[in-house]
Amino acid sequence: MKLKLIPAMLILMLFGFHASAQEALFNAQQIISPEIHENSTVTFRMYAPNASSVEVTGDFLPTEKIETPMGEMDGPGKAKLSKDDKGIWSLTTESLSPELYSYSFIIDGLRATDPNNPFLIRDVASVTNVFLVGEGQAALYRVNDIPHGTVARRWYDSPGLDMDRRITIYTPPGYEKSNEKFPVLYLLHGAGGDEEAWIALGRTAQIMDNMIAQGKVKPMIVVMPNGNVIQDAAPGEGNDGMYKPQFMVPKTMDGTYEANFMDIIKFVESNYQVKADKAHRAIAGLSMGGFHTLHISRYYPNTFDYMGLFSAAIMPREDATGKVYSDFDETLQNQMDNGYKLYWIAIGKTDFLYDANKEFRAKLDGMGMPYEYVESEGGHIWRNWRVYLTQFAPLLFK
Template sequence: MLMQTPLFIRLAAFLLLFLAKASFAQPPRGPLVVSPQVNADKTVTFRYLAPSAQQVLLNGGQFGSSAVPMAKDTSGIWSVTVGPVKPDIYPYSFQVNGVTVMDPANVAFFPNERFKASLVDVPGDTPLVHALKDVPHGTVSYEYYPSVSGTTGSLVIYTPPGYTKNTSQKYPVFYLISGTTDTEETYFKVGKTNFILDNLIAEGKAKPMIIVMPYGNIAARVAEQTGKPKPADPVVRDDAEAVSRAKAFETDLLTNVIPYVEKNYRTINNRDNRAIGGFSRGGGQTLRAAFGNMDKFAWVCSYSSYLSPQEMDRNFPQIGANSANTNKQFKLLWVSVGSEDFLYKGTLEFMDYLKAKNVNFKSLITDGGHTWMNVKKYLAETAPLLFK
């Protein structure tokens, strides 16, 4: 009498055979690559696996290392050590045989409409204001709202520690806008807005607030969601096209974003509890939206941006013509820029215009250029001033 093999034994044998074949089908794994590696002396080692590459360079000009040659070892890993590097968060990339690429060993990247650089965080011996500390933490959420031309807009929203527990408490709102080619994620992933606010609130330096981070490029989003090519960014900061796009953002902010936030979050819905701020293009959008809607915002923060005297006189003459009212309406008008910023000269001219018109403002000029390292400084300086 023939005996049949039990079903579970046959299935187990089949599974073993399948796994054996699958293992042979897998390509060989390369060596483990650790990159970036921040060393105790604040030097940073970068590595890239490319056995067949002829040349690999490190790009990281914002921390002093641009097109630095890397050396290849016997396992095909290219590496270089730079520094010591001043503690901060820096973007970098590699050039592999002339092609710019991200670091595949690093999950941290710079959100951008174009090339997305990798990020390296060099911590300070004393934790920096954007560092993750042992304090109560707020929550970061992604939200989607109905926007212009039938599109869906996207927001990143920070709610402060205690928001989910103190369900009867309402909060002021800071609308924070990123720059050209940045996305709604940039203030979160590069600017570390949530950690900065967590730390300032824990130290009693800033009031608990909601921060809303929208995407500033309405034209690009409409094009993307309607199957059209992304339009080029305006070359001149105050030409008709730039002003028109800023107006489109302003319309979306006032008619879609703010109503959505105030419907879905516990907000204090008046001008004294609304702030607006932005970096670069977002700074220009900030100034235009605030100057054109003084009934909506009482706190205004311009980071590395300005409006020209010509545009001020043409579109916002009331700001200088009735400076007493301007000073009464705005509880804070902040202007900041780096001394090496390509917008430095224009920002100084904007400050001089405000001074000549007797418009009150606070200013901060730092070293450095048009960078997110400076943006974090400006945010850390202005957040404690809001809603006081």
Template sequence: MKTHVFFKQIRLLLLILIPFAGLAQPPRGPFVISPKVNTDKSVTFSYLAPNAKTVLLGGSQFGQADVPMTKNAEGVWSVTVGPIKPDIYPYSFKVDGITVMDPANVAFFPNERFKASLVEVPSDAPAIYALKNVPHGSVTYEYYPSVEGSTGTVVVYTPSGYTKETAKKYPVYYLISGTTDTEETFWKVGKVNLMLDNMIAAGTAKPMIVVMPYGNPLAKIAEQTGKDKPSDVMNRDGEDALRRMKLFETDLVAHVIPYIEKNYRTLNNRDNRAIGGFSRGGGQTLRTAFNNVDKFAYVCSYASYIAPAEMDKSFTNITANPAKTNKDFKLLWSGIGTDDFLYKGTVEFEDYLKAKNINFKSYVTDGGHTWMNVKKYLNETLPVLFK
């Protein structure tokens, strides 16, 4: 009897509140679909802004910078561009001079600063990072005790067999994103998880764990102590940049690796550890590997380098005995795009290694300092790790 009265009261309350809930809802504009990838590989971008005076499309990485958009009677601005070469690209809108993300799109570029939206233009044949009908690994977020009492964040990929073969241990690839990128970027933009799923299923890459740390522990410390986030480093080879790289090295070697090896089934020796990174992450890779030869046998530098002057000053342990270095590193890999602003420095670094008789694998592609090229670097290196 009491239950019956209770539900009558609930129904009465709902009848009273529903009209007011409807009144509280803000007015809704037209439903916007954006981006829309068309069959001819052109893409239609749309943005609802009935009161805006101008809306521009920003997609410089697919050749469309500040493209004017046209407003319809409902206040939706649109433009169709392309066809666009299949890949994954960042884009944004500039609304009356203010750069914004696409609110109709849930895919975005993880970054410390502005987070652009992402559009994927699929190829006719499945791309190397396509979602295929193969066994899939898992992606996990982890928190660990980091430098200066802070808490660090890391993203971990484990291959499909990890949860089933509970006695099996795996090699580990420590993979570091670039300047202002986050620990999510190699996953959400680089698609390393899907690439490895496909390669492992095809037998072209060994099953491995991939650990993706956040490359800016100084920012985490500032965030957790109520301080302002440190500004971006302007001089990549300057004293401040090197100090920050050393802090990351300390975090990786003293905190990240011990945490991973305690909490995951890993093969804990240098022959089963690889380190790689893009841009700033590539610089962190080279310096960490050269300072810790006892910990890494595979080293992959994606669009990065160390200047010859720094090599002569800080890394004579690498150049003094090239025969030992060539034996220590089973792979020293360097990749760069011909239009990359770091191309010249990377070539000088490779020429330096060659003059010092240090063995390395060089890969040169077209394109610039982009995550489109990063996926090419991954495609070249993932199959040769731990072989």
């Protein structure tokens, strides 16, 4: 008799476990998170019946001071979710302004992505969920029903760095069927980024497609290189395989990248339909990329007619010993004397690099070197850099 009961008990136990697992799976699948409402409020939900606390952290919340490898900076704030009797935690925000936002959950102190939101993005080694709210500026970050350009990951030979390297290149709608030659914007990432940063975090393809369709930007090629000269490609995409990305890898700001930048230009001008002259070349970058832009354009003073420094990391560095950084004032003077059409500087009011940029502008003022200056709200964040691209690109190749 007992022998006959054991299988029955096992069946009941297994059924109970299966039912519990199915319930958990069912509950998770029925959750909508984030839910974006018509009034631009957003509800976050997380099924975590056994959790003691659930928080959400993201750039839609007021900032908090956090310690980073570059010193104290503004970071995303946190907000607590409330739990209902079904084990679902939730929070509804105030109405949010149009923007692309990123967020994560913190469950009992452990950071986690939202299992109900499949849209993820990597910034250095952090992976977060993203969502879009509203129209206006956010509409430039959407994929709309308009002609689209092409995004290609190419490999180019860099004799100066003695390796083949991966590069991301955007070509405008209709490029493949056109005999036209196009201008080129070289768009550089910041510390911890790579050739994926601007196309993913910066929404470059969406911005260019939308602004070209609106007639606000001239059709152009956008070249997004990897500024980490010891890498052939982004982590997981190159010969070194899969490894954790670092905020700052060796040799990124020692002059090696700037000195060998012409390898990139030669590849582009040999493989793409471009107008290969100064009047049709622009270069811009954020943070470390702004530092690179400053020095590349100065080191090759008759190469670019358009320069954009987005929150540029203009600061003294002990490893900045390369030839590129010598004769700074003289080469900057040469750049000014050769003439250019636009030297554009933008930074947020609370950016930790604000004072360094102010000092650099004072130097330019003392030289009588013309520039345009944009000062925005906020700090050292992608929200600003995406906006700067939408402001800078319409000024090019007029």
